[in-house]
Amino acid sequence: MDIKFALETFWSLLAALPLTLELAATSIALGSVLALGLALARLSGILALDLFARTYVFLFRGTPLLVQIFLIYYGLSQFPAVRHSIFWPLLREPYWCAVLALMLNTAAYASEIIRGGLISVPHGQVEAARACGMGRFMIFRRIVMPQALRQALPGYGNEMISMVKATSLASIITLMEITGVAAKLISESYRVIEVFVVAGFIYLAINFALTRLVAFAEHRLNPQLRAPLAISAQLKGEAH
Amino acid sequence: MTEPGFLDIISFGADGWGPALAAGAWMTILIAIAGFVIGGVIGTFGAWAKISGGPIVRRCAETYTTVLRGIPDLLVIYLFYFGGSAVVTAIGQLFGAEGFVSFPGFIAGALAVGITSGAQQTEVYRGAFRAVHPGELEAATACGMGRLLKFRRITAPLTLRYALPGLGNVWQVVLKESALVSVTGVVELLRQAQIGAGSTSRPFDFFFIAAMIYLAISTVSGLVLQATERRFSRGVRRG
Numbered sequence: 173m174d175i176k177f178a179l180e181t182f183w184s185l186l187a188a189l190p191l192t193l194e195l196a197a198t199s200i201a202l203g204s205v206l207a208l209g210l211a212l213a214r215l216s217g218i219l220a221l222d223l224f225a226r227t228y229v230f231l232f233r234g235t236p237l238l239v240q241i242f243l244i245y246y247g248l249s250q251f252p253a254v255r256h257s258i259f260w261p262l263l264r265e266p267y268w269c270a271v272l273a274l275m276l277n278t279a280a281y282a283s284e285i286i287r288g289g290l291i292s293v294p295h296g297q298v299e300a301a302r303a304c305g306m307g308r309f310m311i312f313r314r315i316v317m318p319q320a321l322r323q324a325l326p327g328y329g330n331e332m333i334s335m336v337k338a339t340s341l342a343s344i345i346t347l348m349e350i351t352g353v354a355a356k357l358i359s360e361s362y363r364v365i366e367v368f369v370v371a372g373f374i375y376l377a378i379n380f381a382l383t384r385l386v387a388f389a390e391h392r393l394n395p396q397l398r399a400p401l402a403i404s405a406q407l408k409g410e411a412h
Numbered sequence: 413m414t415e416p417g418f419l420d421i422i423s424f425g426a427d428g429w430g431p432a433l434a435a436g437a438w439m440t441i442l443i444a445i446a447g448f449v450i451g452g453v454i455g456t457f458g459a460w461a462k463i464s465g466g467p468i469v470r471r472c473a474e475t476y477t478t479v480l481r482g483i484p485d486l487l488v489i490y491l492f493y494f495g496g497s498a499v500v501t502a503i504g505q506l507f508g509a510e511g512f513v514s515f516p517g518f519i520a521g522a523l524a525v526g527i528t529s530g531a532q533q534t535e536v537y538r539g540a541f542r543a544v545h546p547g548e549l550e551a552a553t554a555c556g557m558g559r560l561l562k563f564r565r566i567t568a569p570l571t572l573r574y575a576l577p578g579l580g581n582v583w584q585v586v587l588k589e590s591a592l593v594s595v596t597g598v599v600e601l602l603r604q605a606q607i608g609a610g611s612t613s614r615p616f617d618f619f620f621i622a623a624m625i626y627l628a629i630s631t632v633s634g635l636v637l638q639a640t641e642r643r644f645s646r647g648v649r650r651g
Contacts, residue, residue, distance in 0.1 A: 234584075234630045235623040236591035239602060243623060246609060247616035333482070340484035344595065351486055364495040372483040379482040 174366060181357055181370045185350055189374065192349040195267075195339040199274035200332055206275065207282035214287055225283065232280035238341055240277055245269040245345045270342040274335065281331050289324030290316060322393045329386035333379050350374055429608050429618075436604030437625050443521050443590040443600055448583055450526025455533025462538050473534065480531035485589050488528055492520040493596045521593030525586055532582045540575035541567070573644045580637040584630055591626070601625055 210228060213221040232240065248254045248263055262268040293316050301311045343352030354371040358364055391398065461473035480488070496515030504513040544567060552562045594603035605622035609615035 231623075231627065234627040236588040236602070236626060238591045238594070239605075239619055239623045239626060242602070242606070242609075243616065243619040247619045250614055250616040337482075337484040340486040341592075343486070351484055351490075354487065355490055358490060358494050362494070362498060364491060364498055368487065368491045368495070371487055372479065375483045375487070376479065 174363070177361070177363060178366045178370055181367050182374075184357065185353055185367075185371055185374055188348055188350045188353040189378075191347065192336070192339050193378070195270060195274065195342055195347075195349060196332075196336045199271050199278060199339075200335050202271070203275040203278035203282060203335075206279035207286055210279060210283035211286040211290060214283070215290060229280045229283060232277055237273065237277050237338055238344065241270060241273040241341055241345060244273050266342070266345040266347050270339075270345060270347055274338055274342075277338070278331060278335050281334075282328060285324050285327040285331060286320065288327065289320035289322075292323045293319045318393070322390075325386060325390050325393065329383060332382055332386070336378055336382065337375065429604075432604050432608065433601070433621060433625065436599060436601040436622075437629065439518075439598065439600040440587070440590050440602075440626075441629065443518065443525065443593050443598070444583070444587045446518075446522035447525030447529055447590065448586050450522060451529030451533045451582070451586065454527065454530025455537050458530060458534030459537035459541060462534065463541055477531045477534050480528050485524070485528050486592050486595070489521060489524040489592050489595065492524040492527075493517065496520045496523075517593065517596035517598040521590070521596055521598055525589050525593065528589065529582055529586045532585065533579070536575050536578035536582060537571060539578065540571045540573075543574040544570045576637070576641045576644055580634070580641075583633060583637070587630055587633070588626070 210225045213225040216222065244263070245266060254260065254263065263272075297315055297319075298311060301315045306314065339349055340351035342349055343355060346352075348356070350371055354367050357367045361367070458473050458476065461469045465473065493515060496519070497513065500513045500515050548566055548570065549562065552566045557565065590600060591602045594600055594606065597603070599607070601622050605618040609618040612618070
């Protein structure tokens with residue numbers, strides 16, 4: 173393996189890192205909002221909303237992401253109504269098409285994770301909160317949300333990692349993120365192994381950092397798991 | 413020439429794209445099956461390595477699953493497609509061939525999909541093996557079964573039973589991943605849709621049909637899996 177070439181590759185791929193991170197962060201952030209909406213729709217008990225959310229999840233989980241990207245990027249331009257609408261300046265851009273596809277896709281997966289978290293909250297707790305006189309919104313904010321978040325976090329971590337990996341598909345609609353630059357370098361230099369190793373290393377580093385962040389959040393959100401530490405600190409405090 | 417309608421595109425008539433799309437769908441299924449089977453072989457060895465391998469073997473399996481689950485599948489496909497071509501070209505030059513020899517996209521795609529799904533299947537089999545009750549293995553040993561007999565009669569069927577739901581998920585992932593093989597020029601469903609979109613300038617129709625065909629394949633295979641699961645858990649009392 174040529175170290176000098178690998179180092180050069182590393183710098184050119186690192187230049188593409190911001191775009192990869194931006195794609196992932198934007199679509200995860202927007203997707204999570206949509207996912208919460210979908211999860212609430214499924215739990216709302218209103219048949220129309222429930223059916224809509226079910227169909228949505230079925231469609232987006234059952235088809236490849238690349239097809240969804242093509243459908244949005246190439247497909248929507250078929251309709252003059254879209255081309256003349258106010259959304260065209262956005263839908264013309266490969267970046268926003270990629271974000272839209274990634275966001276719609278992750279929302280389908282994440283909504284199931286969030287729904288699982290929401291239904292894991294014991295009903296007795298909601299009842300108790302109601303007995304204390306809390307309103308619907310307050311129950312959601314104080315009782316249901318924090319526990320659902322805790323429950324959903326490990327699954328959501330996995331989903332975020334697959335989103336980071338999914339950003340690589342944006343390279344197929346001309347966006348030069350890490351995989352796009354890697355493919356270009358490979359076709360210019362024919363040095364597959366070096367480019368692959370360096371690009372793979374960068375993705376692994378991102379995902380490793382992401383798993384550490386999720387683990388840290390899990391640690392922060394689960395005080396009961398840290399109980400022994402807290403007790404020992406308290407005991408120390410009493411000793412003084 | 414009149415504009416073709418949506419139904420003209422999917423028809424099996426003279427101007428219809430029906431036969432082409434059906435052939436593409438068939439190719440998609442073939443790639444998915446090949447990838448899934450390759451992944452199954454790798455997964456079996458991977459799980460064996462993780463469960464009863466020595467420290468070095470175990471470390472290798474650990475690295476393999478971590479790496480393959482942490483990098484994009486598209487990158488793996490590029491590796492096999494371009495890497496395979498580089499190897500084949502080098503071998504070709506050894507035997508006096510001139511210039512670039514390209515690696516068959518189908519093999520590159522199936523290998524790439526197989527190796528990524530192998531990492532997932534390793535974890536599925538490993539988890540399923542842990543669900544096998546140790547008492548059953550002990551009983552088999554007590555009956556005097558040898559290692560191979562015990563594996564064939566007790567471990568393998570029980571592990572498979574517990575692995576089925578996970579394998580169903582892996583199959584769905586493999587099916588969707590096969591769409592990425594279109595970048596290597598293999599004329600599977602998505603590539604065929606691209607060709608159709610390009611030559612009729614009706615991209616939405618073609619990608620929409622492709623999406624519906626993917627949906628149909630995954631729904632049908634989901635039903636088959638459900639039936640298999642039921643068949644494999646005869647004799648298990650439920651709820």
